[in-house]
Amino acid sequence: MVKGTKITGVEMFASILFLSSILFATRLHAAEDINCKVLTIEASNDNSGVAQSLKEYTSVFSQKPFNSFNSFKLISETDYTLTLNTPRTLSLPDTLNGILAYKGKSDSSLQLTLKLAKAQQPPIIIDGKAGNGIPFMAAGFKSPNGRWILAVKCND
Amino acid sequence: MKQDEKILAQYYDDELSDAMRTRVRAQIESSPEDTDALTKLETISHFFEVMKKENLENVSFEGFEKRILNEIHSAREPVPFSEKVGVWLKEFLSHRKAVWIPAASVAGAAFAALLVVGLQATSVMMPEMPSQNGLETWQANGTTPSVVSTVDVTAPDNIDVQEFNLETEGGQRIAVVWINE
Numbered sequence: 001m002v003k004g005t006k007i008t009g010v011e012m013f014a015s016i017l018f019l020s021s022i023l024f025a026t027r028l029h030a031a032e033d034i035n036c037k038v039l040t041i042e043a044s045n046d047n048s049g050v051a052q053s054l055k056e057y058t059s060v061f062s063q064k065p066f067n068s069f070n071s072f073k074l075i076s077e078t079d080y081t082l083t084l085n086t087p088r089t090l091s092l093p094d095t096l097n098g099i100l101a102y103k104g105k106s107d108s109s110l111q112l113t114l115k116l117a118k119a120q121q122p123p124i125i126i127d128g129k130a131g132n133g134i135p136f137m138a139a140g141f142k143s144p145n146g147r148w149i150l151a152v153k154c155n156d
Numbered sequence: 157m158k159q160d161e162k163i164l165a166q167y168y169d170d171e172l173s174d175a176m177r178t179r180v181r182a183q184i185e186s187s188p189e190d191t192d193a194l195t196k197l198e199t200i201s202h203f204f205e206v207m208k209k210e211n212l213e214n215v216s217f218e219g220f221e222k223r224i225l226n227e228i229h230s231a232r233e234p235v236p237f238s239e240k241v242g243v244w245l246k247e248f249l250s251h252r253k254a255v256w257i258p259a260a261s262v263a264g265a266a267f268a269a270l271l272v273v274g275l276q277a278t279s280v281m282m283p284e285m286p287s288q289n290g291l292e293t294w295q296a297n298g299t300t301p302s303v304v305s306t307v308d309v310t311a312p313d314n315i316d317v318q319e320f321n322l323e324t325e326g327g328q329r330i331a332v333v334w335i336n337e
Contacts, residue, residue, distance in 0.1 A: 015256075018263035024270050059325045065318065065334040109305075116335070122312040126333050130305035134328070140335035 032084040034102050034110060036154040040076040040093060043069040043139070044146030053077075057151075065139070069146055082154070087113075093148065095119045096141055100152065103127075110154050114138060132156060164190065168197050307331040 041054065043061075048071040050058050061072050080088050082102040090098035095118055103111040109129040116138055117123040128136040132155050139149040166172050167180045184190040248255065311317040316336040321329040 013260070015260075017260060017267055021263050021267035021270060024267065056325070060322045060330065060332075063320075063322045065320060065332070066322075118337075124312070124315060124317065124333075124335060125310040127308040127310075128305060128331065129307075130331075134304040134330060136305040136307055136331040136333075138333045138335065140333075140337060142337050 034082050034154050034156045036080045036082055036100065036102075036112075036152060038078050038080065038090055038098075038100065039074060039135075039149075039151040039153070040078075041149040041151065042073045042075050042143045042146060043149055044071045044073070044143070045069055046071045046145065048073065060137075066149070071146075072149070082112075087115075092150070094141075094143070096148065097123075098150070099123075102154070105156070108132070110156060112136075112152065112154060114150075114152060116141070116150070128152065130154065161193070164193055164197060168194065168201065304328045305331045307333055309333050311335070 039054075043066060050061055050072045051074050053074045054061075054072050057072070060066065061069070066072075075093060076091070078091055080090070080100065082088055082100065084102055084104060087099045087101035090100055092098045097117050097119075099113075099115040101113045103113055105111065106129060109131055112128045112130065114126040114128060115123040116126070118141060124138075126136075126138055130136050130153075133153060135151045135153040137149055137151045139147060141148045163172070163176075163180060164184075167177060167184070170177075172180060184194055306321075307319060309317050309319060318334045318336070320332040320334060322332050323329050
């Protein structure tokens with residue numbers, strides 16, 4: 001400290017207040033982020049059944065429209081951190097293009113928008129509302145062996 | 157009587173009072189020695205002026221500024237970092253009334269605004285929600301909802317899209333969009 005200079009209590013309080021506001025703003029910004037998992041699954045009829053990593057969806061895959069397939073393989077599982085109203089481009093197979101955006105919270109549900117398109121085709125826009133850790137799925141695009149299933153699951 | 161050389165020089169340089177000057181002039185006029193001494197003084201003075209003029213004409217000021225600046229630069233020593241910080245702190249703190257107090261006011265206002273926005277926009281200050289393991293969603297009345305994800309689809313006319321709500325093993329329903337390519 002420079003000799004002869006004193007910091008008063010008011011100045012100390014101001015410093016603490018200033019630093020607190022910066023910390024609070026940082027936390028506020030972080031609170032607007034959510035973490036999402038995008039599962040890319042391929043449904044086919046190669047008689048291999050449901051992959052072990054997808055066992056939690058066995059009952060879902062036994063229902064229409066998935067019950068016309070007997071095999072479900074997890075192709076990829078990618079984590080994304082989404083910031084409010086900042087769309088993220090998804091890494092998807094083939095010529096499939098996808099964008100996922102977090103639109104905020106409604107009650108206890110997360111509001112998400114998933115845009116999917118193949119090559120240069122116009123996009124299909126899916127506005128999803130899901131609870132924490134609850135997925136919604138978009139499926140049906142043709143894959144090399146059957147159809148693609150995309151499961152989006154987010155936590156705030 | 158011979159005039160004092162110092163007074164004679166002052167007379168020549170016009171540094172005497174009027175009364176003194178009159179008295180000295182009278183003395184010089186009446187004394188051939190003083191007249192001679194004054195003439196010598198004039199000659200020497202003239203000689204010095206000529207020399208001064210010649211010297212000045214021979215002096216070159218070309219590059220003078222550059223030489224001075226070079227000397228200043230070579231004499232300058234690097235200031236240690238700690239000294240720089242010390243000077244900065246001293247300057248900053250010496251103006252605390254002009255800097256710190258307004259900063260505190262702004263910070264306080266910003267903090268209050270952030271607090272209000274934070275309370276409204278986030279759950280930072282809200283009670284903790286029950287943990288969710290993917291099989292249930294919290295509701296105020298404690299009942300388990302039957303639908304835990306929903307979708308609203310907008311698709312081009314040429315693409316057939318169907319929506320499903322499929323039941324999970326936990327009894328909840330999740331939304332599925334089927335795109336018929």
